[in-house]
Amino acid sequence: MSDLNKLGLAEARDALRAGDVTSVELTESCLKAIDDADALNAFVHKTPEIALERAKAADERIKAGDAPSMCGLPIGIKDLFCTKGVPSQAASKILEGFKPEYESTVSQQLADSGAVMLGKLNMDEFAMGSSNETSVYGNAVSPWRRGNDDAQLTPGGSSGGSASAVAADLCLAATGTDTGGSIRQPAAFVGITGIKPTYGRCSRWGIVAFASSLDQAGPMTKNVRDAAIMLETMCGHDPKDSTSTELAVPNFEAMLTGDIKGKKIGIPKEYRMDGMPAEIERLWAEGAEMLKAAGAEIVDISLPHTKYALPAYYVIAPAEASSNLARYDGVRYGRRAQLAQGDGITEMYEKTRAEGFGHEVQRRVMIGTYVLSAGFYDAYYNRARKVRTLIKKDFEDVFAAGIDAILTPATPSASFGLGEMTEADPVQMYLNDVFTVTVNLAGLPGISVPAGLDQQGLPLGLQLIGRPWEEGDLLNTAYALESAAGFVAKPGKWW
Amino acid sequence: MSIDQSNAAKVAKLARIKVEDDALPALASEFNTILGFIEQLNEVDVEGVEPMVSVEPMRLKRREDVVTDGNQQDKVLANAPDAREGFFAVPKVVE
Numbered sequence: 114m115s116d117l118n119k120l121g122l123a124e125a126r127d128a129l130r131a132g133d134v135t136s137v138e139l140t141e142s143c144l145k146a147i148d149d150a151d152a153l154n155a156f157v158h159k160t161p162e163i164a165l166e167r168a169k170a171a172d173e174r175i176k177a178g179d180a181p182s183m184c185g186l187p188i189g190i191k192d193l194f195c196t197k198g199v200p201s202q203a204a205s206k207i208l209e210g211f212k213p214e215y216e217s218t219v220s221q222q223l224a225d226s227g228a229v230m231l232g233k234l235n236m237d238e239f240a241m242g243s244s245n246e247t248s249v250y251g252n253a254v255s256p257w258r259r260g261n262d263d264a265q266l267t268p269g270g271s272s273g274g275s276a277s278a279v280a281a282d283l284c285l286a287a288t289g290t291d292t293g294g295s296i297r298q299p300a301a302f303v304g305i306t307g308i309k310p311t312y313g314r315c316s317r318w319g320i321v322a323f324a325s326s327l328d329q330a331g332p333m334t335k336n337v338r339d340a341a342i343m344l345e346t347m348c349g350h351d352p353k354d355s356t357s358t359e360l361a362v363p364n365f366e367a368m369l370t371g372d373i374k375g376k377k378i379g380i381p382k383e384y385r386m387d388g389m390p391a392e393i394e395r396l397w398a399e400g401a402e403m404l405k406a407a408g409a410e411i412v413d414i415s416l417p418h419t420k421y422a423l424p425a426y427y428v429i430a431p432a433e434a435s436s437n438l439a440r441y442d443g444v445r446y447g448r449r450a451q452l453a454q455g456d457g458i459t460e461m462y463e464k465t466r467a468e469g470f471g472h473e474v475q476r477r478v479m480i481g482t483y484v485l486s487a488g489f490y491d492a493y494y495n496r497a498r499k500v501r502t503l504i505k506k507d508f509e510d511v512f513a514a515g516i517d518a519i520l521t522p523a524t525p526s527a528s529f530g531l532g533e534m535t536e537a538d539p540v541q542m543y544l545n546d547v548f549t550v551t552v553n554l555a556g557l558p559g560i561s562v563p564a565g566l567d568q569q570g571l572p573l574g575l576q577l578i579g580r581p582w583e584e585g586d587l588l589n590t591a592y593a594l595e596s597a598a599g600f601v602a603k604p605g606k607w608w
Numbered sequence: 609m610s611i612d613q614s615n616a617a618k619v620a621k622l623a624r625i626k627v628e629d630d631a632l633p634a635l636a637s638e639f640n641t642i643l644g645f646i647e648q649l650n651e652v653d654v655e656g657v658e659p660m661v662s663v664e665p666m667r668l669k670r671r672e673d674v675v676t677d678g679n680q681q682d683k684v685l686a687n688a689p690d691a692r693e694g695f696f697a698v699p700k701v702v703e
Contacts, residue, residue: 483611
């Protein structure tokens with residue numbers, strides 16, 4: 114077999130079990146692809162020794178029989194996950210040199226299942242961004258281009274390195290995290306699948322915290338079946354995360370029947386935005402037609418508070434971030450600023466945080482500090498939390514009315530050029546998450562499925578939103594959509 | 609509500625982030641753009657609505673109030689920028 118790095122998880126698993134390939138061969142193929150792809154700046158810490166060691170161990174397990182699905186499959190890990198003895202910087206200067214003494218629960222579960230870590234993946238600093246342009250490692254670059262134009266495009270963010278690496282076949286799949294759309298938006302930008310599970314499905318322990326009431330980990334994969342396989346390994350109750358839920362994790366892959374007859378799919382009218390490109394509107398309508406042709410019933414629905422999701426998010430997420438990021442003080446880990454003669458502890462904090470945090474992170478920490486400060490707490494923070502209650506109720510109402518899943522566009526545009534948004538005000542960049550952020554606020558599962566190309570030849574995705582804890586049903590609907598859309602485009606190799 | 613330079617300086621101080629004086633006007637302007645966006649929330653009728661505490665109604669788990677780990681001083685200090693004699697070292701705090 115050649116080009117083993119181009120396989121998906123399910124294909125590679127089946128080939129491993131059939132004895133057609135070894136994990137070492139798969140891993141070596143990915144390591145070579147990674148070394149050839151420095152121009153994408155997706156892998157920012159490579160771990161070939163760990164990878165080969167785990168691949169050998171996986172081959173032994175497979176030979177012995179009874180290896181779990183992920184055993185021997187080479188994947189990338191977003192830099193937000195703490196990985197023992199391996200730099201874990203959340204793409205921030207302030208965590209320069211930090212090598213955790215422990216492993217995040219999700220990456221541990223993947224390792225226990227035999228998955229092979231190839232290295233750490235680029236991302237926006239502390240997962241704050243939609244274009245992977247706030248990283249201390251520099252921009253991650255999308256493998257996609259606009260026709261013959263060699264302008265570099267964004268793979269989206271914050272899981273931009275994960276998106277770029279999976280789309281460019283540097284790994285079979287990757288972990289991502291999603292606070293406002295950071296799995297689904299990049300997945301849509303590069304033509305891959307990304308699912309954010311229900312809040313509480315994946316343990317947050319050992320994942321560098323951004324906004325704790327919104328953060329969830331999830332897989333970014335080449336197709337829906339792979340997402341089902343990898344999600345199952347990532348999920349599960351963890352006593353070390355008090356918000357992780359004690360629910361059995363179903364066999365998601367077994368739920369992929371493709372049968373969605375009689376399912377009610379909601380089309381929310383509030384997601385039809387002014388100025389939305391006609392081709393996204395068209396793709397959305399085509400997606401609804403595909404689900405209808407597969408036997409689903411399409412129902413117009415209303416989620417009246419949609420418009421207020423982004424402003425509520427930009428109160429709640431910075432508020433939680435300002436609290437979470439208070440721990441970066443130059444004392445316990447990471448980088449401390451050079452101090453001048455006579456500087457005391459306050460100067461140490463202030464200089465360390467000014468040097469260590471990038472511009473966007475500083476801005477969000479300060480906005481969060483402001484909305485939580487005395488005199489503004491009620492006007493901003495409490496009001497945003499009340500609006501969040503209303504946004505969640507919008508979804509509860511439509512689910513109570515019998516809707517099984519909701520279909521929306523994943524993003525308001527295709528990928529854009531790196532640097533193209535530099536002059537725009539921060540709110541313009543925030544609009545990238547307009548279709549995804551509601552899902553985090555309501556704690557629901559959401560999946561982005563590649564569904565077509567725009568006129569420039571760039572991928573566009575559709576999002577499906579499911580009922581809480583019903584990832585299996587959601588994945589099955591996504592599987593039906595994927596089968597109907599038949600998206601097979603891949604970026605031409607230029608790197 | 610609008611933020612002026614002195615408010616911006618106060619917020620930076622509260623957040624323990626050093627911002628040079630010449631950077632304050634731009635910072636204040638960015639804050640105002642974002643706060644202007646957030647102001648939309650004032651259009652929503654939130655009378656009688658409970659502020660969300662947790663997205664899933666759950667009672668936080670409790671456990672016995674006992675020591676569950678410890679004895680790993682070396683690991684705790686391993687990543688400190690300045691660790692001495694088993695402690696984190698910081699500049700003088702008390703005069």
